[in-house]
Amino acid sequence: xxxxxxxxxxxxxxxxxxxxxxxxxxxxxxxxxxxxxxxxxxxxxxxxxxxxxxxxxxxxxxxxxxxxxxxxxxxxxxxxxxxxxxxxxxxxxxxxxxxxxxxxxxxxxxxxxxxxxxxxxxxxxxxxxxxxxxxxxxxxxxxxxxxxxxxxxxxxxxxxxxxxxxxxxxxxxxxxxxxxxxxxxxxxxxxxxxxxxxxxxxxxxxxxxxxxxxxxxxxxxxxxxxxxxxxxxxxxxxxxxxxxxxxxxxxxxxxxxxxxxxxxxxxxxxxxxxxxxxxxxxxxxxxxxxxxxxxxxxxxxxxxxxxxxxxxxxxxxxxxxxxxxxxxxxxxxxxxxxxxxxxxxxxxxxxxxxx
Amino acid sequence: xxxxxxxxxxxxxxxxxxxxxxxxxxxxxxxxxxxxxxxxxxxxxxxxxxxxxxxxxxxxxxxxxxxxxxxxxxxxxxxxxxxxxxxxxxxxxxxxxxxxxxxxxxxxxxxxxxxxxxxxxxxxxxxxxxxxxxxxxxxxxxxxxxxxxxxxxxxxxxxxxxxxxxxxxxxxxxxxxxxxxxxxxxxxxxxxxxxxxxxxxxxxxxxxxxxxxxxxxxxxxxxxxxxxxxxxxxxxxxxxxxxxxxxxxxxxxxxxxxxxxxxxxxxxxxxxxxxxxxxxxxxxxxxxxxxxxxxxxxxxxxxxxxxxxxxxxxxxxxxxxxxxxxxxxxxxxxxxxxxxxxxxxxxxxxxxxxxxxx
Numbered sequence: 001x002x003x004x005x006x007x008x009x010x011x012x013x014x015x016x017x018x019x020x021x022x023x024x025x026x027x028x029x030x031x032x033x034x035x036x037x038x039x040x041x042x043x044x045x046x047x048x049x050x051x052x053x054x055x056x057x058x059x060x061x062x063x064x065x066x067x068x069x070x071x072x073x074x075x076x077x078x079x080x081x082x083x084x085x086x087x088x089x090x091x092x093x094x095x096x097x098x099x100x101x102x103x104x105x106x107x108x109x110x111x112x113x114x115x116x117x118x119x120x121x122x123x124x125x126x127x128x129x130x131x132x133x134x135x136x137x138x139x140x141x142x143x144x145x146x147x148x149x150x151x152x153x154x155x156x157x158x159x160x161x162x163x164x165x166x167x168x169x170x171x172x173x174x175x176x177x178x179x180x181x182x183x184x185x186x187x188x189x190x191x192x193x194x195x196x197x198x199x200x201x202x203x204x205x206x207x208x209x210x211x212x213x214x215x216x217x218x219x220x221x222x223x224x225x226x227x228x229x230x231x232x233x234x235x236x237x238x239x240x241x242x243x244x245x246x247x248x249x250x251x252x253x254x255x256x257x258x259x260x261x262x263x264x265x266x267x268x269x270x271x272x273x274x275x276x277x278x279x280x281x282x283x284x285x286x287x288x289x290x291x292x293x294x295x296x297x298x299x300x301x302x303x304x305x306x307x308x309x310x311x312x313x314x315x316x317x318x319x320x321x322x323x324x325x326x327x328x329x330x331x332x333x334x335x336x337x338x339x340x341x342x343x344x345x346x347x348x349x350x351x352x353x354x355x
Numbered sequence: 356x357x358x359x360x361x362x363x364x365x366x367x368x369x370x371x372x373x374x375x376x377x378x379x380x381x382x383x384x385x386x387x388x389x390x391x392x393x394x395x396x397x398x399x400x401x402x403x404x405x406x407x408x409x410x411x412x413x414x415x416x417x418x419x420x421x422x423x424x425x426x427x428x429x430x431x432x433x434x435x436x437x438x439x440x441x442x443x444x445x446x447x448x449x450x451x452x453x454x455x456x457x458x459x460x461x462x463x464x465x466x467x468x469x470x471x472x473x474x475x476x477x478x479x480x481x482x483x484x485x486x487x488x489x490x491x492x493x494x495x496x497x498x499x500x501x502x503x504x505x506x507x508x509x510x511x512x513x514x515x516x517x518x519x520x521x522x523x524x525x526x527x528x529x530x531x532x533x534x535x536x537x538x539x540x541x542x543x544x545x546x547x548x549x550x551x552x553x554x555x556x557x558x559x560x561x562x563x564x565x566x567x568x569x570x571x572x573x574x575x576x577x578x579x580x581x582x583x584x585x586x587x588x589x590x591x592x593x594x595x596x597x598x599x600x601x602x603x604x605x606x607x608x609x610x611x612x613x614x615x616x617x618x619x620x621x622x623x624x625x626x627x628x629x630x631x632x633x634x635x636x637x638x639x640x641x642x643x644x645x646x647x648x649x650x651x652x653x654x655x656x657x658x659x660x661x662x663x664x665x666x667x668x669x670x671x672x673x674x675x676x677x678x679x680x681x682x683x684x685x686x687x688x689x690x691x692x693x694x695x696x697x698x699x700x701x702x703x704x705x706x707x708x709x710x711x712x713x
Contacts, residue, residue, distance in 0.1 A: 110532070163705040170528045171705060174470070177535055178701045181640065185694040188565055189687050280539065329547055336543035340536045344519050347532035 024297035032293045032300070036307035040089065043314045047085030048077065051321050052328065083216045088314035088331070090216075090223045091272045092282060096309020097230040098268040099283020100290060100302055101261050104237040106160075108169040109288070109346050112339075113269040114280025116160075116176035120183035121152025122273035127201060131190045138218040138274075145270035152179055153266050215275050222271040227306060229264045234299035236261060241296070279332045281339020282309050282316075288342065312338070389654040389662065396665040400449060403672040407445035408437060410680060439572070447571040447635055448675040448689065449668045450579035452642060454632035456667020457586055459643025460650065460660045461625040464597055465618065468527035469704050472643035473509070473629035476534025479638035480541035481512030482630035487545045487563045502578050505634035509626040512537060517622070566637030566690030568675050575635035582631035587664070589624045594660060597621055639674075639690040641697020642667050648704070670696075 049060050055073050063074050095113060102111040113119050125148025129135040135144065156175045163171030191198045236257050239247045244254045272279070286309035287301070293308075294300040313331060316338060320329035409421050424433035459472040473479050485508020489500045515537055520530040542564060549560030562570060596617040599607040604614050629643060646667035650659040653666070674692040681692075 159702055159706065170532065173532060173535070174705045175702065178698045178705075181694050181701075182698045185565075185691045185698070188561070188691050189684055189695070192561070192687055192691075330550060333543040333547045333550075336539050340540045343536040343539075344533050347529055347536060348519065348522055 024294045024300040029294055029297075029300040032304055036304055036311075039311045040307050043311045043318070044085060044089065047088060047314045047318050048081050050318055051076070051081055052324075084317070085314055087216045087220075087275060088317045089310040090220055090227075091275050091279070092286070092310035092313030093306035094223050094226055094268040094272040094309070095279065095282040095313065096286030096290070096305040096307070097227060097283075097302060098265045098272070099285075099309070100287040100298070100305040101230065101233060101237065101265040101268075102283065103287050104241060104298060105258060105261055105265070106169075106172055107241075108172055109349070110169055110173050110284070110343065112281060112284035112287075113265075113272070114180075114278055114282075115173055115284060115343070116153070116156050117178075117180035117183065118149050118153050118156065118176075118266065118269045119273045119278035119280065120180040120187075121155075122146070122149040122270050123278050124148055124183040124186050125151070126274060127187045127190050130201075131194070131197065138215050141274040142219060142222050142271055145274040146267060149266045149270040149273065152183065153262065153269075155179055219271055219275045223268070223275070226264060226268040226271055230268065230302065230306075233261050233264060234297075234302045237298040237302070241298075277332060279313065279335055281335050281343065282313050284346075285335075285339050285342050286312055288346070385655060385658070389658045392653045393662060393665065396662065396669055399669050400665065400672065403669065403676055404445045404449060407448070407672065407676050407679075408441045410676070443573050443576050444568050444571040444675070445672065446576045447579055448568045448672045450576065450583050451568070451632040451636040451639065452646075452668035452671030453664035454579065454583055454586060454628045454667070455639065455642040455671065456646035456650070456663040456665070457583075457590060457660075458625040458628035458632075459645075459667070460647040460663030461590060461593075461597070461621050461628075462643070463647040464656075464660065465600065465621045465625075466527055466530065467601070468531070469648050470531050470644070470701070471527055471534075472647070473625060474638065474640045474643050475538075475701075476516055476531060477536075477538030477541060478509045478512045478516070478534075478626050479629050479633050479640070479643075480538040480545070481515075482506070482509040482626075482633035483563045483638040484508050484541040484545050485511070485630070486634045487548050490559070490563075491548045502582070502631055502634040505630040506627050508541075509630035509633075510623065512541070513622050513626045561688055562637045564638070565688045566633075566639035566693075567678075567688035568636050568671075569688070571635070578631060579635050582628065583664075586624055586628040586631070589620070590660060593617060593620055593624065597660075598657075636671075637688075637690060639671060640694045641701065642670050642693050644704075645693075645697050645700055646670060 048064075049055075049057060053073075053076055055063075055077070059073060060077065063069070063071075063077050067074070067078055098113045099111065102113065102116065103109060105111075122145035125144045126135075126141050128148075129140065129144040135141070156172060156179055159178075160172030160175035163174065187201070191201050236252065239250055239252050240254065240257060240261075242250075247254050247257070283305075286305045289308040289312075290301040290305035294304050313335065316334035317331040320331055320334045323329055408425060420429055420433040421437070423429050424437045427434070455474070458478075459474070462472050462476075463469055482505040486501045486505040488508070489504030493500055516530060516534045517525065519537075520526070520533040522529070545563050546560070549563065561567060596607070596612040599610045599612045600614065600617060602610070607617075608614050632639075646663045647659060650662040650666045653659075654662050670693065671689065674696065675689045678687050678689045678692050
């Protein structure tokens with residue numbers, strides 16, 4: 001077998017030449033942050049106001065002011081749309097943050113919780129727990145997902161940084177794809193003979209937000225903890241981006257810092273997956289949007305990436321509810337369709353794949 | 356040595372008789388080895404087919420009835436089980452595996468990267484999406500509708516993958532990445548089609564996203580047999596020009612090969628082979644990826660295109676027998692097992708080679 005000519009990149013050498021950390025001007029950052037808040041607000045309003053069932057805006061306001069009524073529209077709003085929208089915002093923010101942290105840690109513009117297979121691994125452990133251990137509590141899903149995400153992230157890192165695939169960016173993606181294939185096959189293997197579980201998990205396994213009112217209450221704390229832990233990482237990520245030697249010279253304990261950031265990213269992936277199932281490409285797109293808006297300064301791009309992820313996921317979910325006359329398109333499918341052009345565009349970049 | 360499938364130099368070339376004798380002996384040894392391996396694979400295929408038909412997975416059959424029924428001595432249920440359920444299943448697994456193996460081997464030799472096979476770069480997923488579209492929107496269409504739609508879907512994907520990864524030349528890893536992306540869209544689309552449908556179509560959805568031989572029938576076997584004959588013929592015609600391409604485009608053109616035509620031809624024949632197999636058994640993953648390199652290891656690059664289909668057939672048929680009988684896990688869709696066997700191999704392929712090994 002002829003081996004392709006490849007340039008082996010030593011992972012210990014940073015792929016970009018060390019440069020002084022790019023700083024985002026406060027004025028620009030503030031403008032973008034205000035815009036992001038407005039966008040999140042608009043998505044929130046759209047998520048609550050729009051849906052398969054036509055409820056007029058005035059009626060929506062009235063129902064919001066009178067939560068206790070016994071009308072069908074009230075029920076739809078308070079048990080379906082509102083929890084679903086908030087869940088979408090929280091999970092989207094988690095995925096956006098996880099995507100950005102993963103991209104910063106691996107210096108890999110293609111990194112994403114879904115592309116690297118971490119979400120599939122988390123799902124597999126949840127399904128394993130449901131099928132073999134009889135886990136039914138939604139809160140326990142999180143711990144299973146955390147275990148699965150940690151195992152998968154470790155494996156992808158171990159394989160991806162030892163590949164011969166032109167660059168470590170490509171190697172990580174290939175390792176992620178292979179592990180995702182193994183994990184989703186194992187899920188099918190576990191559930192295929194149980195018709196009820198299969199029907200239930202099949203929807204969950206493509207990622208969706210439907211019928212998750214009770215999930216919000218159980219998993220929101222985990223997501224929020226993850227987001228709070230992620231927020232102060234911006235400065236660390238900036239310094240790590242200078243290369244390990246420079247970071248060490250600046251007094252950062254590199255291994256510990258990397259491990260902390262990775263652990264937070266894994267926690268965010270696990271919480272997101274436990275809540276809605278694997279949703280790929282949200283982190284990827286959110287992180288790139290954030291960097292396009294505020295540049296590579298992670299102190300700004302991290303919160304902006306959270307906002308972008310929240311807007312993207314909730315927006316995709318709302319759009320998925322509207323595109324069909326009956327029923328809806330699962331949000332995981334919508335984000336795949338939205339995210340792939342982005343992925344392909346990135347894959348075409350000359351500096352990613354060395355000729 | 357003849358690494359490229361070209362004949363050794365003619366005796367009037369400047370080579371000593373001793374060298375020519377060495378070359379001939381070497382060639383004969385390789386031929387013998389290829390023939391032996393081919394024989395072993397054929398025996399394995401016969402054995403697996405027999406096992407698949409006799410053991411079965413579909414239809415309960417009194418063990419005492421199996422053998423007589425297989426020789427046509429029983430009517431009714433036993434006859435139906437053997438000839439309408441088990442035989443089509445075994446034959447579709449065999450033929451689909453052969454088509455996947457052929458497709459993978461063609462792509463690997465053309466693109467010269469073991470990862471660039473139809474299942475990895477999304478061509479099987481595109482075929483699955485095409486087939487699912489035909490099935491969903493025109494369920495009453497004549498039997499040819501699904502294979503034709505699958506082939507169209509795969510051609511669209513080939514064009515898209517090539518076009519999108521073109522940037523003053525096609526880098527193989529960019530091709531693989533773009534293919535992975537497009538594969539995700541196709542799978543999302545197929546999932547969407549069937550998730551929008553009702554409970555009954557779940558089994559069908561599984562077939563079009565994972566791949567299984569559960570619903571095999573004689574129509575499918577006919578499609579696969581005709582498809583395999585056509586694709587194998589085309590592959591034979593393309594074998595010589597493809598071998599010259601290995602020398603580099605300039606060299607190949609100098610030897611009289613029509614480079615672009617050969618390239619397009621190989622891409623389309625490979626895609627059609629993968630698509631036809633997909634249209635009957637679904638996008639069974641990792642078979643095209645694994646069969647080529649295994650065949651190369653068995654008999655060397657030169658003759659691997661001949662043996663890759665046999666290797667693929669053994670893999671799918673073996674996985675199918677396992678899928679029906681393996682303790683604890685059976686029955687599962689065949690594609691699950693090929694993925695579980697193939698993905699670790701994929702990982703092994705991308706891992707960095709030791710220093711010194713090529």
